[in-house]
Amino acid sequence: YKNFENFIKAISKRKILIDNFKVVCFGGEEFSKKEKELFLKLNIQNEKIIRIVGNDSMLLSLYRNAKAFIFPSKYEGLGLPPLEAMKQGCPVISSNHEAIVEAVGNAAELFDPNDIDDISEKIESVLFSNEKTKKLIEEGFERVKNFTWSKCALNTIKEYEKNS
Secondary structure (H helix, E strand, O other): OOOHHHHHHHHHOOHHHHHHOOEEEEOOOOOOHHHHHHHHHOOOOHHHEEEEOOOHHHHHHHHHHOOOEEEOOOOOOOOHHHHHHHHOOOOEEEEOOHHHHHHHOOOEEEEOOOOHHHHHHHHHHHHOOHHHHHHHHHHHHHHHOOOOHHHHHHHHHHHHHHOO
């Protein structure tokens, strides 16, 4: 449901992406046999896709140092990872799933998660535009201001009060 296969197909379609960037996947299971076969089929070298397991501070460091955070998921409850990335100054490129859009608003470059060409086009449009990257970072910092723990607590209390 995270749509990793379409994401990998999308980046493999643009030689400029594969030649200039590495994909860092954080957490999760080891790459499956099917995923490894896909990398091989698409001529993606092992050193171009890296899996890292670590703690929260490592994840924050990755967000801070990434050229972009790409979130191709097809199904989400809200989309907290893009907000985490935005908070760290990382531009977000994401699927246009309704719940994710609710979280990121206009502060992310959005793509159709079922359209491989759209995914690759949107990724390239951000990664090779300093202006677009800067704009997404600025909009991301503004967007995350709407999502604080204190606002969450206040809204939760309001809901409880309405229902009591």
